[in-house]
Each structure stands twice: as structure tokens, then as C-alpha cells.
Amino acid sequence: MRVLLAEDSEVLQKTLAQGLREQGYAVDAVGDGRRALINARTTEYDVIVLDLMLPVLDGLSVLRQLREKGVRAAVLVLTAKGTVEDRVLGLRSGADDYLVKPFAFAELLARVEALARRVHGVRGATIRVGPLEVDMSAKEARVTGERGRLVELAPREYAVLEYLAHRAGKPVSRAELEEHLYDDRSQVMSNTIDVTVSSIRAKLGAAGCPPIIHTRRKIGYVLAEREP
Amino acid sequence: MTSIRRTLTVRLLVWMGLLVLLAGGGLYVGIRGALLRQFDATLHARASMLQSGTKWDGTKVDVDFAPEAMPWYRAGPGAEYFEVELIGTLGSPPSVLVRAPAPSANPSAARWAEPFGLADGTFDLRLPDGRPGRVEIRVFRPLPEEDLDKPGNEAQRDAAKKSAPEVRLVVGMGRENLEGVLGVIGLGFLGAGVVLGVGLVVGVRRALASGLSPLESLSAQVRGIDADALSTRLEGSGLPDELRPIHGRLNELLERLEGAFARERRFTTGAAHELRTPVAELRALLEVSLSRERTAAERRATLGSALKVTLGMEDLVRALLTLARKGGEEGPAVEAIDPGPVIVGVVERHEDTAQGRGGGIERIGEGGALVSANRAVLESVLDNVMANAVEYASPAPRVVWRVWDEGGEVMIEVSNPAAGVGPGDVERFFEPFWRRSESRTDRRHLGMGLAVSRALAESMGGQLTAAIGADGIVRVRLTLRRAEGG
Numbered sequence: 001m002r003v004l005l006a007e008d009s010e011v012l013q014k015t016l017a018q019g020l021r022e023q024g025y026a027v028d029a030v031g032d033g034r035r036a037l038i039n040a041r042t043t044e045y046d047v048i049v050l051d052l053m054l055p056v057l058d059g060l061s062v063l064r065q066l067r068e069k070g071v072r073a074a075v076l077v078l079t080a081k082g083t084v085e086d087r088v089l090g091l092r093s094g095a096d097d098y099l100v101k102p103f104a105f106a107e108l109l110a111r112v113e114a115l116a117r118r119v120h121g122v123r124g125a126t127i128r129v130g131p132l133e134v135d136m137s138a139k140e141a142r143v144t145g146e147r148g149r150l151v152e153l154a155p156r157e158y159a160v161l162e163y164l165a166h167r168a169g170k171p172v173s174r175a176e177l178e179e180h181l182y183d184d185r186s187q188v189m190s191n192t193i194d195v196t197v198s199s200i201r202a203k204l205g206a207a208g209c210p211p212i213i214h215t216r217r218k219i220g221y222v223l224a225e226r227e228p
Numbered sequence: 229m230t231s232i233r234r235t236l237t238v239r240l241l242v243w244m245g246l247l248v249l250l251a252g253g254g255l256y257v258g259i260r261g262a263l264l265r266q267f268d269a270t271l272h273a274r275a276s277m278l279q280s281g282t283k284w285d286g287t288k289v290d291v292d293f294a295p296e297a298m299p300w301y302r303a304g305p306g307a308e309y310f311e312v313e314l315i316g317t318l319g320s321p322p323s324v325l326v327r328a329p330a331p332s333a334n335p336s337a338a339r340w341a342e343p344f345g346l347a348d349g350t351f352d353l354r355l356p357d358g359r360p361g362r363v364e365i366r367v368f369r370p371l372p373e374e375d376l377d378k379p380g381n382e383a384q385r386d387a388a389k390k391s392a393p394e395v396r397l398v399v400g401m402g403r404e405n406l407e408g409v410l411g412v413i414g415l416g417f418l419g420a421g422v423v424l425g426v427g428l429v430v431g432v433r434r435a436l437a438s439g440l441s442p443l444e445s446l447s448a449q450v451r452g453i454d455a456d457a458l459s460t461r462l463e464g465s466g467l468p469d470e471l472r473p474i475h476g477r478l479n480e481l482l483e484r485l486e487g488a489f490a491r492e493r494r495f496t497t498g499a500a501h502e503l504r505t506p507v508a509e510l511r512a513l514l515e516v517s518l519s520r521e522r523t524a525a526e527r528r529a530t531l532g533s534a535l536k537v538t539l540g541m542e543d544l545v546r547a548l549l550t551l552a553r554k555g556g557e558e559g560p561a562v563e564a565i566d567p568g569p570v571i572v573g574v575v576e577r578h579e580d581t582a583q584g585r586g587g588g589i590e591r592i593g594e595g596g597a598l599v600s601a602n603r604a605v606l607e608s609v610l611d612n613v614m615a616n617a618v619e620y621a622s623p624a625p626r627v628v629w630r631v632w633d634e635g636g637e638v639m640i641e642v643s644n645p646a647a648g649v650g651p652g653d654v655e656r657f658f659e660p661f662w663r664r665s666e667s668r669t670d671r672r673h674l675g676m677g678l679a680v681s682r683a684l685a686e687s688m689g690g691q692l693t694a695a696i697g698a699d700g701i702v703r704v705r706l707t708l709r710r711a712e713g714g
Contacts, residue, residue, distance in 0.1 A: 011509040011533050019516035080504035101508035105515035 001046040001116045001163065002026040002180045006036035006062070007078065008054050016049070019105055020112070024139060024159045026183035033057025040066050044179050045073040047115045049108075052079040052090065060093050067094035074115035078103075113137065120166040127165040130225030132204065132212055134165040143209040151207045156181070157200050160193070164213065164223035173220035197221055232443070233436050240432045248424055252417045260410055267362065267406050268350055274300075275364045275399040278310055284370040284392040286384065289314055291326040301328035309355060309400040314393055315367070325395070344398075355400055360407065363400040370395055442467050446475060458486035495660050502544055509537045547660075550680050560602035562688050564711030567599050567606065567640060571629060574610045582618045582627060589618070589627045597633040598711040601688050606708075609684050609692065610640070612677045613704050617644040636710050643703040646696075654696045657704075658682045678704075 003025045007013040010031070017029040028043070030036050033054035040048055040062075048066070052059035063075060074096040079086065082100035090098050096118070097111050113136055117123070125137040133142045141151040141161055153161065159181050164172055174193045182188050201213055214227045281292030291312050295301060300308045311327030344351055344365055355361035369392040376385035449462045461482060464475045517530040575589050582589050599606075617627045630641045660679040678692070685692040690708040697703065 009505055009509055011537055012505070012512055015509070015512040015516050015533070019512070019519065022516070022520065080502075080508070082504075101504040102511045103508060105512055105519070 001112075001159070002028070002043070002183065003112060004036065004039050004043070004045045004048040004050075004073070005029040006031075006033070006039075006048065006054060006059070007051045008032065009051075016105075016108070020109070021183075022155075023109055024155045024162075025112070026159075026181050026186065028183045031055070033059060033062045037062050037065055040071050040073065041069060044176075046119050046180060047112050048073045048075045049078050049112065050075055050095075052077060052081060052086075060090065063090070063093045063095060072119070074119045076108075076111055076115055078108075110137075117166070122166055127168060129165060129168045129223055130212055131209055132165075132223075134162055136162060141204075143204065143207040145208065149207050151203050151209070153200065153203060157196055157203070160196050161200055161223075164221060168223045171216045171219045171222045176220070233440050236436055236440075237432055240436075241428060244428050244432070245425065248421060248428070252421055256414060256417055259413055263406055263409060267401070267403070268364070271350065271362060271364045271399055271401050274308065274310070274401070275366055275397060278312065278399060279366060279368060279397055282312055282368075282370040282395060282397065283373045284388055285373045286376075286388040286391060289325055289370055289393065289395055290373070293326050295329065303329050306402060306404070307357075308402070309361075309363075309398075311398050313396045313398070315396055352403070353400070355402055359402040359404055361400050361402045363398055366397040367394055368397070369393065442471055446471060446478075450478065453482070455489065458482060458489055491659065503541070506537045506541045506544070510534055513537070547680050550683055560605050560687060562600045562602050564598040565601055565603050565606070567601070567610075567631065567638070567708075570603065570607050570610060571631070571640070574607065574614050575629065577611065578614045578618045578627075585618070587618075587626050589614075589629065591629040591631075597638050599638045599708040600711040601690070601708050605684050605688055609681045609706060610642075612681045613642050613692075613706065616677060617642045617702075617704070620644075620646055620649075633710055638708050638710050639705055640708070641703055641705040643701050645700055646702045649696060649700075649702055651696055654694050654702065657694045658692070 001024075003020055005013060005017050005020070005027055007016065007029070008031050013029045013031060017027045020027045028039055028045075030039055031054075034056045036048075036050065036054065036059075037057060039045075050059050050063060054062065059077065059079070063077070066073075066075070075094065076097045076099060077090045077095040078099050078101065079090070080101045087098045087100075096115055099108060099111060113125075117125070117136065125135065127134045127136070128144075131144050133144055134140075135142065139158060139162075141153055141158065143149060143151060160177060163177060163180055177193050178188050197213060201211070204212060211227075212223060212225065214222045214224060216222055277298075278291070278293070283290050283292070289312075301310060307328070309328045312325045314323050314325050343353070344363070348365060348367055350362060350364045352360070352362050369389075372385050372388040372392070375381070376388055446462060446467070449460075453460050461479050462475055464472065464479075467475050513530050513534050517527065522530070571591070575591065579589055614627070627642060627644045630639070630643070632639055657678050678694075682692040685706055685708075688708065690706060692704065692706050694702065694704045
């Protein structure tokens with residue numbers, strides 16, 4: 001999942017970006033409203049974490065302009081303004097959720113996860129595709145059945161699998177995977193996605209899972225119990 | 229709990245009741261006195277008539293009493309009484325010469341006027357028939373018969389005058405009619421008093437309810453005001469003149485309270501708001517750091533960031549404390565100092581920044597007067613004022629310093645053009661946490677600099693004010709007392 005973090009506090013921006021990356025998110029961090037607006041309009045983010053008190057262009061203006069331009073990313077407003085009026089204003093301006101500073105990092109993570117699920121139309125914290133079970137709260141994948149067991153995945157591999165699980169049954173292009181799983185700091189080679197998918201397939205097979213990630217020539221990949 | 233309406237009702241009713249009682253009582257006593265005087269005048273006329281008819285012929289006393297001419301003495305209900313007695317000598321009882329017929333019908337009461345003896349006067353008593361009455365008693369020597377007044381009888385008349393015995397005349401009248409009239413009048417007064425009393429109670433209550441209704445309306449409005457309704461203003465239409473000053477003052481007070489509450493709320497919200505971000509930073513730093521195993525270098529970096537955040541919080545807390553102490557503690561020790569070198573030092577510190585923005589700092593006037601100030605505090609105040617002027621002035625700022633003295637005070641003024649600043653902004657310059665922009669890109673700016681500077685200026689007995697002219701120039705002026713000998 002790719003997250004845009006717009007926060008003018010340098011410490012908070014750096015720390016939250018680090019924490020989110022460590023949880024497998026691709027994070028782009030900006031420090032003012034203008035850059036946040038540009039990033040959000042040029043990149044397809046799953047979740048935008050938006051501070052309201054941004055320089056150059058305040059967060060509410062960014063939010064309104066994003067909604068006017070039809071940007072569909074879920075927006076979590078992060079602010080020191082905690083009155084009911086502030087929260088109502090934020091939510092009515094197009095925010096999907098609201099978190100008042102100071103907050104627990106675990107809560108921020110939980111809200112970002114929930115928003116990411118909502119963006120892809122997933123309700124629960126677990127996605128089942130055939131014998132594969134992806135637990136998004138525990139960030140782990142498991143193969144069910146007699147021979148089933150936990151699949152040991154690297155963070156990047158888990159991120160690819162989770163994204164495919166969110167779009168289960170639908171083809172996902174390599175470009176889309178790159179867009180949603182790698183941030184501006186990442187250097188993505190042309191075969192990075194293919195190598196990662198290949199590794200996931202091997203680990204799923206070792207865990208007793210039948211082939212579940214199917215290649216669609218010149219399109220990308222589909223996570224489905226049977227090849228469509 | 230005392231109530232003005234209840235107190236006024238009770239007091240007015242007591243006083244008006246007393247007035248009614250006094251007026252009614254006085255009137256009754258007056259009427260009674262007039263009727264009694266009229267009664268006594270009748271009695272007196274009766275006595276005079278009988279006295280004039282009592283004559284001494286030198287040997288006996290003749291009483292000219294004709295019952296047919298004086299029908300009021302006839303026996304019967306309501307009859308009047310009289311008797312003429314010849315007063316005996318050497319203590320012998322007086323002998324009755326003539327009396328009204330009535331008492332003879334009641335021999336046991338023959339001596340009805342005996343208790344009053346030979347005293348002249350008018351007295352109340354019970355008449356022989358038992359009725360309450362009143363008598364007039366006269367003791368006199370009867371005049372000689374008219375025949376002795378004829379010429380040639382002078383010697384005989386003089387002898388008769390000398391030999392005339394003393395006679396006691398007692399005339400009595402029943403008072404039942406008088407008492408009846410007085411009773412009717414008394415009852416009338418009592419009835420009128422009851423009606424008047426009820427009328428007073430109703431009237432006083434209604435008059436007070438009507439008269440006090442503006443006060444009660446004002447009171448109800450004031451009761452409805454609490455800390456959450458300070459924007460309320462009291463309705464004043466129809467208020468009497470006596471309440472208008474109270475109404476006006478209360479509305480002024482409410483306006484000041486609303487302003488004070490709003491400032492306090494902004495201060496508290498601002499303080500909480502400013503603390504939220506560094507607390508969030510610290511919490512995020514620690515939680516993310518603790519979320520997995522870290523290397524020593526990573527831990528050191530986290531602690532360094534946490535220290536930086538903590539130092540920022542320390543600045544904020546120090547500024548808050550400075551404002552909290554405002555007026556609560558003794559100010560810093562002041563001395564006579566020349567502000568010139570302090571100003572020069574401040575200008576040098578900010579000159580590069582001003583030039584970097586394409587402008588400069590200009591100084592007008594040498595001043596030269598000594599001011600009563602604390603050097604470190606003065607430097608802090610001027611440094612903050614200058615930093616604001618240079619940083620928030622329009623691009624290519626021309627910041628001007630002016631120093632002059634006037635009427636025992638020294639003015640140090642910093643002026644700069646500030647595009648987009650309005651009079652409303654200038655009024656809020658000294659409010660804690662106020663910033664023209666809500667962003668806080670630069671964490672050095674807490675929005676408390678001028679608020680703290682004003683508190684510091686006041687701690688030295690000075691003033692820090694700001695104004696904006698029609699030319700868009702913002703002038704921040706520090707006024708300090710001129711030091712003695714300066």
C-alpha cells in the first residue's frame with residue numbers, strides 16, 4: 001500500500017514515515033500543502049495522512065481540492081485541533097477519518113490499515129483466496145488445510161501478496177504494483193516485481209499451497225483459486 | 229433569602245396600615261370629641277335654664293320649674309334628670325328642693341349624683357334608671373327675686389344677696405344616643421378599615437409586581453447567563469431610568485468578560501494545541517523506536533530527536549511561565565542604562581537577515597537619554613521586536629528605529645511595512661500563540677514572542693504597544709521610564 005504523509009513537523013514526518021515503512025507501506029513524505037496536492041494528483045495513493053496545519057496551503061484546502069479533482073484515496077486527517085467543530089469540519093471537507101495529536105502509533109497504523117481496506121472494498125481484516133489466508137492485522141499469510149502452515153514472507157513479498165489479495169480475482173498490472181508498493185525513494189528494477197512474485201509462489205508452494213498466483217500475459221498477475 | 233418584593237410588601241403594608249389606623253383613630257376621636265362637646269353644650273344649656281329659674285326671696289329658694297315647658301324631664305324612656313338641692317350646714321345632708329319626676333319612680337336611686345359631692349363640673353355616671361349618662365353639677369347661690377330689683381328695694385336686695393344659701397344643681401342626660409352614633413361611626417370606620425386593608429394588600433402587591441417587573445426581568449436575564457452564554461446581552465427596552473445605568477454596566481461587564489473568557493480560552497487552547505505536536509512527536513519517536521530492535525546508532529538518533537523536541541517544549545513552557553507570572557512577582561532589578569549600545573547590538577544581529585531579504589535597517593535619532601530598565605530584559609524585548617520586524621516585513625524590508633524622549637519617558641519604536649496586516653491583526657499581536665499563518669513550518673516561532681515581550685516590558689514598568697498607520701506601516705513602540713539623571 002502506498003501512503004502520502006503530509007506533515008510539516010520534521011520529527012513527526014520522519015518518524016511516522018519510518019514506522020509506516022517498517023510496516024510494509026510505501027511512504028512519500030512532504031512538508032507543505034502545495035507539494036501534498038501535487039503528489040496526490042500525480043500518484044495513485046491508497047491512503048493520504050494529512051496534517052491540517054500545513055504551510056503554503058493549509059490541509060483543509062488541500063483536502064477540498066483533492067475531492068474536487070476526484071482523487072479517491074482515503075484521507076486520514078492528522079491534527080492538533082481536536083474540538084468537535086474541527087473534526088466535523090474536517091470530515092465534512094472530505095476526510096475519511098480523523099486522528100488528534102498526540103496519538104498512539106499503533107492507532108495510526110490500525111486506522112491506515114482500515115482505510116486501505118475500505119479503499120479496496122474489503123471489510124474484514126482477513127482475506128481468504130482458496131486455501132490462502134492473508135491476515136492484514138498480523139501482517140502474515142497462512143495456508144489452511146492439513147498440510148497448511150504459516151508462509152514466511154519478506155516485508156516486500158507480503159506487501160505484494162496483500163495487494164494482490166485486496167484485488168483478488170482481478171488482474172493487477174506490474175505498473176500498478178510498482179505504483180502502490182514502491183515510494184519515490186525506492187529504486188525499482190524492470191524485473192523486481194517478477195522476481196518478488198516468483199519468490200512468493202515458491203514460498204506458497206513450500207507451505208502446501210497449490211498455484212494461486214496466475215500470470216496474465218502482457219497484463220500482470222491475478223490472485224485466484226483457479227486460473228481464470 | 230431576602231426578597232425585595234416581599235420586604236417592600238411587608239414594610240409598605242405595615243406603614244400604610246399604621247397610617248390608616250392613625251388616621252381612622254384620629255378621625256374617630258375628633259368626631260367623638262365634637263359630639264361630646266355638642267352633648268355637653270346641650271347639658272350646659274339645660275343647667276343654665278334651671279339655674280336662671282332658681283331665685284332667693286330672702287326666706288326660701290324658689291325653683292321655676294314647669295314640667296309642661298320642659299317635656300324632656302318627663303318620666304319615660306330616654307328621660308332627662310335634674311334636681312336642685314339646698315346644701316345644708318354643719319355637715320347635714322342636702323335637702324332636695326325640686327327634681328325631675330323620673331327619679332321618684334326609682335327611690336333607690338334618689339342619691340344618684342351623690343358621689344360627685346359639691347364639685348362643679350361635668351362627669352360621666354350611670355343615671356338612676358341604669359342608663360349611661362352624663363351630668364353637669366353646679367353649686368351656686370341663687371339670685372334674689374326680680375321684685376327686689378325694683379328701685380327702693382336696694383337694701384332688701386343686698387340683704388337677700390348676703391343671706392342666700394348655697395344650692396347644688398345636678399342636670400343629667402342619657403348618653404345612649406351619643407353612644408349609638410359613636411358606635412355606628414366606629415363600625416363604619418372598622419368596615420372601611422377592613423376594606424381599605426384588603427385594598428391595600430391587593431394594591432400594594434399589584435403595584436410592586438408592576439413596578440418591580442423590569443427589575444425581575446433584568447434579574448431573570450442575568451440568572452440565565454453562565455460561562456457558556458457570555459455573548460448574551462441584556463435586553464434594555466422599557467427599562468426605567470433607575471435601572472438603565474445597571475443595565476448598561478452589566479452589558480459592558482459582559483462584553484469584557486466575554487473578551488476575557490475568549491482570550492483565556494484562546495490561551496488555554498493555544499497552550500494545549502502547541503503542546504500536542506511536540507508530545508505527538510515524542511510519543512511517535514518512542515513508539516516507533518520501541519516497535520522493533522534498534523541499533524545503537526538508531527537509538528542515539530532517536531534520543532537526539534527526542535532531546536530536540538524536549539528543548540522546544542522547554543522554550544514553550546518558559547514562555548508560558550513568563551506570561552503566568554505576569555504581575556504576580558517582583559519585576560527584574562532595573563538600573564539607569566543607555567539603550568543605545570543595546571540597540572546597536574540588536575541591529576547588528578539582524579542586519580544580515582534584513583539585507584538577505586533585500587532590505588536594511590535604518591536608525592533615526594540618537595536619543596541619549598538613560599532609561600530605567602534591566603539590560604538583559606531590554607535586550608530580549610528589543611531582539612524579539614526586531615526579529616518580528618525583519619522576518620514579517622514585506623519583501624525587501626526597510627526597518628526603521630526611532631528613539632526619542634518625551635515627558636519623562638523614552639520611546640523606542642520599530643517600524644516596518646507589513647503587507648496584508650490589518651488593524652485586527654495588530655490588536656492580536658500580543659495574544660499568546662497568535663500567528664498570521666496557522667502553519668508552523670519554523671518551530672522557533674511559538675507565536676508567543678510579542679506576548680512575552682510585553683510581559684517583560686511591563687515587568688520593568690514599561691509598555692509595549694503596536695499600531696498600524698494608513699500607509700500600512702506597523703509601528704511597535706516600547707515606552708520606558710526615563711532614569712533619574714538621564
